Amino acid sequence: MTSQNPTETSGKTQWDNLILPSTPNLHKVETYISHGGYEAFKKALEMKPEEVTDEVKKSNLRGRGGACFPTGLKWTFMPKQTTKAKYLCVNGDESEPGTFKDRQIFEFNPHLLIEGTLIACYAMGIPTAYIYIRGEYAKWIKMMELALADAYGKGFVGEKILGKEFSCNIYIHKGAGAYICGEESALMNSIEGERGYPRVKPPFPAQYGLWGCPTTINNVETISNVPIIIKNGWEWYSKIGAPKHPGPILVGVSGHVNKPGVYEMPTGIPILEIIHRWAGGVPGDKGIKAVIPGGSSTMVLRGDQLEGVKMDADSMKAAGSAVGTAGLIVMDEDTDLIKVLTRLAKFYYHESCGQCTPCREGTGWLWKVLKRFEKHEARMQDIDLLMDIANNIEGNTICALGDAAAWPIQAMIRRFRDEFEKRVVHAQAGTPESVAV
Amino acid sequence: MLNESNKQKLEELRKRYPTSQALVLPVLWMVQEQEGYISEDAMKYVAAILNVSYGHILGVVTFYTMFHSKPLGSHHIEVCTNVSCMLRGCDKIVEHLENKLGITFGETSKDKKWTLSEAECLGSCGTAPMLAIADEYYESLTPQKVDEILERLRP
Ligand SMILES: Cc1cc2nc3c(=O)[nH]c(=O)nc-3n(C[C@H](O)[C@H](O)[C@H](O)COP(=O)(O)O)c2cc1C
Ligand code: SF4
Ligand code: FES
Numbered sequence: 009m010t011s012q013n014p015t016e017t018s019g020k021t022q023w024d025n026l027i028l029p030s031t032p033n034l035h036k037v038e039t040y041i042s043h044g045g046y047e048a049f050k051k052a053l054e055m056k057p058e059e060v061t062d063e064v065k066k067s068n069l070r071g072r073g074g075a076c077f078p079t080g081l082k083w084t085f086m087p088k089q090t091t092k093a094k095y096l097c098v099n100g101d102e103s104e105p106g107t108f109k110d111r112q113i114f115e116f117n118p119h120l121l122i123e124g125t126l127i128a129c130y131a132m133g134i135p136t137a138y139i140y141i142r143g144e145y146a147k148w149i150k151m152m153e154l155a156l157a158d159a160y161g162k163g164f165v166g167e168k169i170l171g172k173e174f175s176c177n178i179y180i181h182k183g184a185g186a187y188i189c190g191e192e193s194a195l196m197n198s199i200e201g202e203r204g205y206p207r208v209k210p211p212f213p214a215q216y217g218l219w220g221c222p223t224t225i226n227n228v229e230t231i232s233n234v235p236i237i238i239k240n241g242w243e244w245y246s247k248i249g250a251p252k253h254p255g256p257i258l259v260g261v262s263g264h265v266n267k268p269g270v271y272e273m274p275t276g277i278p279i280l281e282i283i284h285r286w287a288g289g290v291p292g293d294k295g296i297k298a299v300i301p302g303g304s305s306t307m308v309l310r311g312d313q314l315e316g317v318k319m320d321a322d323s324m325k326a327a328g329s330a331v332g333t334a335g336l337i338v339m340d341e342d343t344d345l346i347k348v349l350t351r352l353a354k355f356y357y358h359e360s361c362g363q364c365t366p367c368r369e370g371t372g373w374l375w376k377v378l379k380r381f382e383k384h385e386a387r388m389q390d391i392d393l394l395m396d397i398a399n400n401i402e403g404n405t406i407c408a409l410g411d412a413a414a415w416p417i418q419a420m421i422r423r424f425r426d427e428f429e430k431r432v433v434h435a436q437a438g439t440p441e442s443v444a445v
Numbered sequence: 446m447l448n449e450s451n452k453q454k455l456e457e458l459r460k461r462y463p464t465s466q467a468l469v470l471p472v473l474w475m476v477q478e479q480e481g482y483i484s485e486d487a488m489k490y491v492a493a494i495l496n497v498s499y500g501h502i503l504g505v506v507t508f509y510t511m512f513h514s515k516p517l518g519s520h521h522i523e524v525c526t527n528v529s530c531m532l533r534g535c536d537k538i539v540e541h542l543e544n545k546l547g548i549t550f551g552e553t554s555k556d557k558k559w560t561l562s563e564a565e566c567l568g569s570c571g572t573a574p575m576l577a578i579a580d581e582y583y584e585s586l587t588p589q590k591v592d593e594i595l596e597r598l599r600p
Contacts, residue, residue, distance in 0.1 A: 093463070102568050103565070103566060103568070104566070105527040105528055105529065105565070105566035105570070106528065106529050106566070106570050107566070107568065107570070108568040108569060108570050108571050110568075111568050142568070143474075143509075143511045144511070144567050144568070144577065145568065146580035147580050147581070147582070177461075179461045181470070181471075182470065182471070182474060183470075183509075183511075184470055184473070184474070184509035184510075184511040184512055185509050185510035185511030185512075186508065186509050186510065187565065198470065199462075199467060200464065200466060200467055201464070201466040201467045201468065201469030201470060201495075201497070201505070202466075202469075202505070203504055203505055203508035203509075204508065204509070219463055219464065260570060260571055261571065262529035262532070262533075262570035262571050262573060263528075263529055263532040263533070263570075264532055268529075268533075268570070268571040268572070268573070269571045269572075270571060300528075304527075304528060304566075335570065337528060337529055337532070337570070338532075339532060343532065347531070348528050348531065348532075351526070351527060351528055351531055352527075352528060355527060355565055355566075358565065359565070361508075
């Protein structure tokens with residue numbers, strides 16, 4: 009299940025992993041150091057902090073947490089002069105269905121994440137970072153804690169690091185089971201010991217974040233790209249993959265493929281190549297009915313419209329979806345898409361924090377109406393009803409969970425209306441057809 | 446309520462956060478790991494040592510799905526039924542577990558040995574279907590593998 013280096017198949021993009029190299033025992037600090045680990049951090053310490061930020065900005069690194077936001081730009085939002093404390097939160101909540109990539113970093117390259125955290129903190133003048141990890145990842149939290157203790161032991165983390173003026177502490181904060189805590193403002197509330205309620209924005213975290221102080225939130229994989237940029241320079245990095253969304257990306261492939269798993273590749277690889285060459289194709293050589301390209305919140309794409317669609321922000325946008333977390337869920341021709349969508353609706357209903365009426369009520373309604381389709385009990389007008397409910401949630405809520413609940417439904421109706429209509433017809437004819445998942 | 450080693454741990458943790466309220470999650474975790482669940486008395490205790498209201502603690506405990514205010518069976522089996530697991534046949538795993546244990550989602554067996562829960566995506570989509578028991582993940586499941594797991598846990 010770990011990321012393999014897929015050079016063995018001919019005709020496939022040649023690629024040597026940068027985030028998850030195949031080096032044995034890389035999780036151990038000695039191994040990491042002997043393979044050039046913490047050199048990027050030392051290099052950064054010789055630069056001015058703003059030069060480090062500039063390097064990340066020019067590299068065009070974009071966030072891997074879902075929104076593809078330019079990382080360097082985000083860092084410039086942090087005030088340089090402030091009397092308040094400053095914080096970095098590294099987001100390892102990883103709870104978006106279909107997403108299982110950050111876990112690989114915790115397990116196989118924890119020091120890359122620690123090194124990236126240190127460089128980010130140095131660039132923004134931050135003395136304290138919290139790595140927030142979902143509670144279910146208890147095993148991986150322990151691995152991170154061991155790695156962190158070793159990094160402290162080697163003097164890379166703590167006070168006056170490597171004899172310099174720069175001090176930085178990194179702490180791991182364990183979540184307790186709530187998808188919404190991956191939303192950045194809910195994550196901060198969770199660290200503060202509150203329920204994971206998202207905050208109204210503005211104010212944005214760079215002004216008023218953790219305990220009201222300037223705060224930056226970045227995904228685990230985003231931060232893990234930083235040492236690679238500093239080590240090799242922005243020019244080198246920005247030439248990897250898609251020019252406007254460059255770099256290595258961890259693509260988690262799940263569902264109907266022969267070799268599910270996390271694969272590291274440059275951005276911009278065609279979806280069909282990922283499915284067939286990396287993930288070994290669809291079992292039984294079946295056709296692809298649909299894919300959810302980037303975690304459950306991204307819009308479903310039709311299998312017959314995947315030609316030319318690539319795993320990068322522009323290509324995905326043009327195709328009418330998004331890279332999201334690059335959690336690619338593949339569904340073969342026999343998949344019951346209504347069942348899939350009903351399960352997702354249940355998820356969003358369950359995970360809604362309940363603060364906003366359109367999200368709290370709307371997600372419940374979506375699930376209820378979809379269950380009618382699942383049971384072949386729906387009426388034709390229920391299709392429009394679903395669309396109406398989704399449209400009423402979208403854009404009318406405090407956080408993006410509302411949108412994330414609406415988008416899959418809107419896309420499924422637009423792209424697979426026939427699947428809904430079939431359920432209505434059968435309901436009326438009274439002959440439910442069983443469809444395999 | 447907190448044992449000596451946890452009390453020491455708490456003092457260490459205090460240095461990591463500027464407020465004592467930030468220790469709510471870490472301390473609730475300690476209590477749950479120690480006691481198996483978080484009782485009303487435990488919540489009152491946590492409220493007192495962290496100087497926050499009981500209502501706040503109650504709100505937090507009920508908000509997060511991993512905190513339990515009632516005791517569970519000795520083995521808490523959580524099966525992911527989200528989409529990636531569904532596509533890889535989690536229904537069969539669930540059915541098998543229900544038959545074997547004689548309970549369904551949300552139930553605890555009469556002998557208090559097993560609690561079965563439905564889980565959302567646990568980040569094992571590439572090794573689906575899967576289940577989690579305590580801190581351990583069991584992946585790429587088949588009914589036979591499930592039997593082996595249950596056998597090993599049956600004391
Ligand atoms: C409901 C919801 C859940 C989210 N879950 C995660 C998550 O688990 N991990 C993550 O990195 N970002 C998650 N995000 C996105 C974060 O809010 C934030 O944009 C991200 O951590 C920023 O990091 P990046 O710029 O490095 O991508 C979530 C957003 C929403 C609305
Ligand atoms: S959109 Fe939903 S999850 Fe987000 S704050 Fe509102 S109710 Fe909570
Ligand atoms: S969907 Fe089951 S672990 Fe992700």
